[in-house]
Amino acid sequence: MKKFFYYAFAVMTAMCMTACSSDDDDNGGSQEQEVNLPTPKNADNAAQYVLTTPKAPEVAAGAEVNPDAPQLQTIDITESCELMLELRRPDGDIQYFKEKAVLNGNIYTVNGEKVKGTVKVLGNAARMTRGTTGLELNLEVRYTKTEIYTYTTNDGTTVTTIEKRSVDSSEALKRLSRTWNVAAIILELHSSDIDAIERWNATNNIINLESTVLEEALKRGVSLTEDEKNELRKTVKDITITASGDRLFSIDYTNANPDVATWEWADASKTKITIKLKDGKMGNKFIQDATDIHFEFYAGSYCNMTMATTFDDNSNKKWDVTLTVQMQAPAN
Secondary structure (H helix, E strand, O other): OOOHHHHHHHHHHHHHHHOOOEOOOOOOOOOOOOOOOOOOOOHHHOEEEEEEEEEOOOOOOOOOOOOOOOEEEEEEEOOOOEEEEEEEOOOOOEEEEEEEEEEEOOEEEEEOOOEEEEEEEOOOHHHOOOEEEEEEEEEEEEOOOOOEEEEEOOOOOOEEEEEEEOOOOOOHHHOOOEEEEEEEEEEEEEOOOOEEEEEEEOEOOEEEOHHHHHHHHHHOOOOOOHHHHHHOOOEEEEEEEEOOOOOEEEEEEOOEEEEEEEEEEOOOOOOEEEEEEOOHHHOOOOOOOOEEEEEEEEOOOEEEEEEEEEEEOOOOOEEEEEEEEEEEOOOO
């Protein structure tokens, strides 16, 4: 989420100082209940493929090799039939690219704005166990506006990978290897003299931060720089949580690359995780290493994801901040 917490806090603080909000928050009950999540079509194939040797992009005949070109490191395939590619430059810079795929046999085809092409999984992925397998690639990645790279095995060779299987999808509380639709974002601020709750509902599974948080901030006279405004000129599309491999947690913006962190279970009940940032540049003042994230499941196919922090501001005033993202598992 990069700086979202930071700017949302700045917005909410200014709003609280002028007119405290106390919108009702109907979560559908605070008790955890049995859930029956719909089984995504790609559930049996969800896995992470770690390339044994990172794949460098193709170079045209006679062209010079770009020493800064990013190498393909991993390919995640979620239960919701999405591909997430991890590309890393030699200097350590990491970028993620996520696109919806169509599965035909054992070939995943993507035709997105930033990734186009195919990934062929050799053998029947549904029957594979953790071990060595192979992929045939024919991918084009628009890394930046001016950089386009291709990763192919058109010479008949394959990319050797180590496949890491996802968790047992029959256990409801572990059924997180999928993409969730965002239904609402709720920000709570509490201090010694202020209690405020602000809620922004999704429209067609999208939270438009510019027409909600930013618009409200400007209405309230909050002073923001252009960089701060640009940070809020985003739309939150969905959240992907996959328990396969290194376990990835990503928040997808419709107009930016996903923000991604690795995570691990932090308690035996499986309702809380602690994230570890995969790339420090993706962090911010609030979402850092060892941030606790709690999940609450409700009857049907709903889930609340809550992140919380406590800190002192410049005047040594103590604040409790809680961000809750209400999500719904999409139908097949």
